[in-house]
Amino acid sequence: MCGIVGYVGYRKAVPVLLHGLQRLEYRGYDSAGLAVLDEKSKKIIVEKQVGKIKDLQEYIWGKEINGNIGIAHTRWATHGPPSIENAHPHTSKSEAFAVVHNGIIENYAKLKDELIKKGYQFKSQTDTEVIAHLLEEYYEKDLLTTVLKVAKMIEGAYAIGVISTVEPDKIVALRKGSPLVVGIGEGENFIASDIPAILEYTKTFIALDDEEIAVITKDKVEVYDINGNKVEKKPFTVKWDLVAAEKGGFKHFMLKEIYEQPKTITDTISGFFSDLNNPVYNEIKNIQNIVIIACGTSYHAGLVGKFWIEKFVKIPTIVDYASEFRYRDFPVNEKTLIIAISQSGETADTRFSAIDARKKSAKVLSIVNVVGSSLSRESDFVIYTYCGPEIGVAATKTFTAQLITLLLFSLKAGLERGNLTQEEFEKYYNDIIHLPHLVNEVLKQDKAIEEISYKYHNVKDFLFLGRGLNYPIAFEGALKLKEISYIHAEGYPAGEMKHGPIALIDENLPVVCIVPKDSLYEKMISNIQEVKARKGIVISVSDSQDSHLLSLSDNIIKIPSVENENLYPIVSVIPLQLLAYHIATILGKDVDQPRNLAKTVTVE
Numbered sequence: 001m002c003g004i005v006g007y008v009g010y011r012k013a014v015p016v017l018l019h020g021l022q023r024l025e026y027r028g029y030d031s032a033g034l035a036v037l038d039e040k041s042k043k044i045i046v047e048k049q050v051g052k053i054k055d056l057q058e059y060i061w062g063k064e065i066n067g068n069i070g071i072a073h074t075r076w077a078t079h080g081p082p083s084i085e086n087a088h089p090h091t092s093k094s095e096a097f098a099v100v101h102n103g104i105i106e107n108y109a110k111l112k113d114e115l116i117k118k119g120y121q122f123k124s125q126t127d128t129e130v131i132a133h134l135l136e137e138y139y140e141k142d143l144l145t146t147v148l149k150v151a152k153m154i155e156g157a158y159a160i161g162v163i164s165t166v167e168p169d170k171i172v173a174l175r176k177g178s179p180l181v182v183g184i185g186e187g188e189n190f191i192a193s194d195i196p197a198i199l200e201y202t203k204t205f206i207a208l209d210d211e212e213i214a215v216i217t218k219d220k221v222e223v224y225d226i227n228g229n230k231v232e233k234k235p236f237t238v239k240w241d242l243v244a245a246e247k248g249g250f251k252h253f254m255l256k257e258i259y260e261q262p263k264t265i266t267d268t269i270s271g272f273f274s275d276l277n278n279p280v281y282n283e284i285k286n287i288q289n290i291v292i293i294a295c296g297t298s299y300h301a302g303l304v305g306k307f308w309i310e311k312f313v314k315i316p317t318i319v320d321y322a323s324e325f326r327y328r329d330f331p332v333n334e335k336t337l338i339i340a341i342s343q344s345g346e347t348a349d350t351r352f353s354a355i356d357a358r359k360k361s362a363k364v365l366s367i368v369n370v371v372g373s374s375l376s377r378e379s380d381f382v383i384y385t386y387c388g389p390e391i392g393v394a395a396t397k398t399f400t401a402q403l404i405t406l407l408l409f410s411l412k413a414g415l416e417r418g419n420l421t422q423e424e425f426e427k428y429y430n431d432i433i434h435l436p437h438l439v440n441e442v443l444k445q446d447k448a449i450e451e452i453s454y455k456y457h458n459v460k461d462f463l464f465l466g467r468g469l470n471y472p473i474a475f476e477g478a479l480k481l482k483e484i485s486y487i488h489a490e491g492y493p494a495g496e497m498k499h500g501p502i503a504l505i506d507e508n509l510p511v512v513c514i515v516p517k518d519s520l521y522e523k524m525i526s527n528i529q530e531v532k533a534r535k536g537i538v539i540s541v542s543d544s545q546d547s548h549l550l551s552l553s554d555n556i557i558k559i560p561s562v563e564n565e566n567l568y569p570i571v572s573v574i575p576l577q578l579l580a581y582h583i584a585t586i587l588g589k590d591v592d593q594p595r596n597l598a599k600t601v602t603v604e
């Protein structure tokens, strides 16, 4: 949830660290700090600020901090509230060691007590500070050996970066459970929580695996396992460019990412077809049941995916929150396929559920956006979505890419299992390739959606309704709205409304109804009538011209008609993304970095 960046090389460290932090800010933004080894004094200089990276930048502006090696951190508070004392980096008693840390040290209280007995004084309430003091306490002429020793004392999931005055030419980085990549440059090297942080400087990376430690100098990167044995790592290169990680003229990343969807859908379709030999299509012939696990928006993609899998692959499928699946005794065996969906590939609950299921002999297919992420490496099979970096905390382009991937996977798996003919498969494909154009058509409704947003931005609650393939889209619309505007919103399968939520409806409640001209259209119309009969405000998202729907609706957001009703969820979610975006911006909320949230949830 926090973000780490580190630099060693020929440049001044401070600008590199600040740029890196800016790109990592979506991971946490309550306070930030950096530590640089000053070339003159040979001491570690630490600067911290509460607030956003720009607050740290303004604070540092004009200060002379000259050094070519440093570490930095943007924080999402777990232990102790946001404050200068609790911001990272944390230093040891003599200030010879500085540490940045993403994750949680579960046994920190016990370690802290022991250190206090040994005379250490703590300046912060964080779990991280124990690491700095432990390094000082156990330092034995070699930083690597010391970090290995400390790694065996601390429990939990973490990624750590260390610099020290005693070995001033290196960063030592350790990963157990939280993401960490090493960026390889020429005469310079980097560490970061994720790739976009250092994409400006390199496209070559090493992904550290759990319990691996990297010793990084400006000319060399060496990786060791937890027992100190050297590990050979194969670097990989990414095709993402820096432009993809910048706003490119849009006011917010979220808006840019919404508008990127015609392209990301095209890229994901092409990526899918370049991977038709994925061994998962052979494995699917042996599978008897499927469990989809994911969190948040990725979970909503899974709910839609279940419809397609059951229809085309004809294998019973359940969808579960990864955070729930993990803690119940769900029977799995070698004929179970777990589909783990995650934009980041770092969500702790999704990863650990997949790892546990694999231990019980299930096969794991992950659908992931971030190349080289933990989940992708921990799975039997991977299908990537091709969205480039998604920076806005609210997932948008990765959601539609997950949907298209699940649809294509279902069709291809259905073909392999003999449920579809090649001809039928191609017919679906011919419908699917129109999607980028259809999404472009929806984007043309942006102005109309903004006007509707002005009408309703002051309400306290919203309800979203949909049926069949589109009920998870109602969930997604509600999640988008609440996470960035802080307006309470609920998504419901429309048929469930009369079993409780109907009590909420009055003349002040906007009800967003996803009502495409599909096989459930008439049922949805009946539900809208029920809303109208209780004076609810109806905002319909529809391709219907039907006068009955028009008379029931206070507002209509038009979507294009599709040949094949399986495509409706991908088209109908776009207006809901725009609605949430506009309402949140009208309310003056920080849409890219909503309060209390982090893009990647690496804690359980």
Ligand code: AGP
Pocket (backbone or CB within 6 Å): 295, 296, 297, 298, 341, 342, 343, 344, 345, 346, 347, 350, 393, 394, 395, 396, 480, 483, 598, 599, 600, 601
């Ligand atoms: C989406 O808008 C959210 N910010 C969040 O629900 C997200 O989808 C969830 O945390 C899962 O993340 P993942 O896809 O990276 O695993």
